[in-house]
């Protein structure tokens with residue numbers, strides 16, 4: 001589904017991704033772990049199409065297409081979804097309207113009928129139960145005045161509504177209490193399916209107690225320095241990122 | 257300069273004709289005021305950008321155009337031409353003016369209860385001029401404002417609205433000023449007088465519309481007198497034609513414990529200047545001056561506010577928002593004067609601008625003159641662009657670039673539209689906003 005080859009990306013002339021290789025197949029759940037500033041969000045944002053990052057080398061194929069040539073909205077319509085580490089507050093834009101406009105643009109692309117306000121409400125209400133969100137949030141401005149936990153659950157809600165093929169979650173688990181964390185994990189687990197791939201970017205091993213990844217990758221200083229199964233997360237927990245870096249180059253690239 | 261002086265002379269000679277025509281009419285009672293005003297105009301001439309109040313707005317195009325007097329061709333306008341734009345479907349009491357003259361066949365005053373008067377000012381000046389004497393031209397200052405002087409000298413028609421003591425008028429009153437400028441440049445000087453006696457309440461909507469594509473000049477003045485404990489909501493919707501010039505003053509005088517709001521919405525016109533002035537002349541009076549301007553192409557829109565706190569314990573709130581595209585230019589001046597006695601004044605001013613193009617320009621400045629010492633006065637102005645983070649967020653969920661941009665502009669502007677109370681007017685203006693936005697029709701149900 002996704003093939004990242006030797007991806008280099010810079011911001012303001014400063015190289016952040018220094019040759020990332022990663023292959024993700026439908027049905028898989030990958031976890032990317034890495035310390036502060038290692039480039040996790042950069043990778044997520046580049047995949048979602050943020051133009052403040054400049055790709056200087058490498059390529060990314062999504063379902064055989066050159067992902068990097070697609071506009072962010074084109075990517076979204078083609079099934080790519082990124083849950084933001086810091087969801088953006090947009091005053092004055094009604095959440096329900098926004099979600100319906102987003103869903104309809106994707107449905108249209110998929111050749112499905114667009115939903116009117118009433119049908120959409122039925123659709124979204126089910127999904128809100130999944131993330132245990134108050135329906136009243138739908139009538140508020142996007143993320144405005146939401147608590148940290150509400151924002152993160154909101155991202156899961158959007159993912160559940162938009163039903164992407166490739167979901168990239170950028171630290172959706174950070175800053176959550178254990179109850180919210182379980183809700184986020186439940187949302188992710190519910191969405192796991194044979195025709196969907198999920199990349200869970202995280203700082204902490206904790207979420208992996210609730211979401212069992214097929215593969216774990218360690219991103220340090222713009223490169224994936226280790227890849228392995230779920231046990232790698234435990235090793236990381238014990239040894240820390242410093243222990244990983246030493247094994248560097250020899251083990252990359254991996255994961256099929 | 258020579259040329260401009262000549263145009264001033266045009267107005268002076270035209271005044272002589274008017275004077276001759278009015279002699280013997282009941283309306284001659286107003287002649288002394290007209291004379292004073294034209295004399296003052298002769299002294300002042302048209303303002304230039306050297307005048308502090310006109311620094312960012314160059315009215316030379318108005319000064320140098322030879323405008324003919326607008327003719328009384330009210331019959332040329334059909335009700336259906338105004339159908340949607342003038343909210344003809346509303347069963348509000350309505351006076352329609354075409355090129356400055358009342359058009360009875362388009363108007364519909366209906367039965368007004370409680371002794372409310374809604375009449376053509378010209379008719380009142382003719383038949384009952386004493387009714388006007390107490391307030392007409394007593395509030396809108398023609399000593400320092402050349403256009404107000406010009407209007408006062410030439411005022412012919414407009415609305416006279418009188419709300420008697422304690423009367424609450426449920427339906428808004430709609431005053432529609434239509435210009436049809438197909439036969440050469442014309443000028444009209446609409447003049448309105450709205451008097452709300454003590455304890456009364458009413459909503460007044462003034463709509464300015466252009467039907468033709470030609471050049472015309474609307475030079476309007478509205479005086480609003482808000483009695484003790486009275487409540488007036490005033491809306492001025494400027495949708496002049498593309499090549500139109502509009503200079504207008506809304507002058508509000510507020511008595512004790514009165515509450516006035518003014519909303520100035522400007523969408524059309526080539527060069528628009530709105531002067532919105534209020535004098536809080538009684539303890540505990542409150543005013544709210546709201547506004548929205550949508551400026552594109554080569555439009556120039558200047559909102560010039562002046563709030564005078566003359567008495568203690570008055571509150572003023574100013575909230576103006578603007579969206580600028582193309583080579584559009586906007587000016588916002590918020591002058592707040594707090595007189596020596598006006599202790600416990602609470603004044604707040606906000607002006608926010610959203611620039612959609614690199615060529616658009618805004619000059620915004622507060623002007624505070626505070627002579628009292630126990631005063632709360634805050635002001636803030638912003639000039640911003642579309643938030644790229646928000647754009648990316650929306651697009652990353654599948655919204656196209658124009659749809660995302662339209663949604664963000666809509667969100668910005670709708671904050672001003674949401675403050676409009678009459679539901680019909682609010683939804684009409686929301687519609688105009690959709691029309692104005694790229695791909696705005698898709699946002700129909702964004703509210």
Ligand SMILES: Nc1ncnc2c1ncn2[C@@H]1O[C@H](COP(=O)(O)OP(=O)(O)OP(=O)(O)O)[C@@H](O)[C@H]1O
Nearest residue numbers: 011016034035036037038039040041042043052203
């Ligand atoms: N827009 C930007 N402008 C300048 N520097 C940036 C920008 N975005 C990221 N960086 C820098 O790039 C590096 C990687 O940032 P990135 O956000 O990708 O890290 P991260 O792994 O997501 O970190 P965290 O765990 O804190 O979220 C950091 O040094 C950061 O300061």
Ligand SMILES: [Mg+2]
Nearest residue numbers: 040041085171
């Ligand atoms: Mg990050």
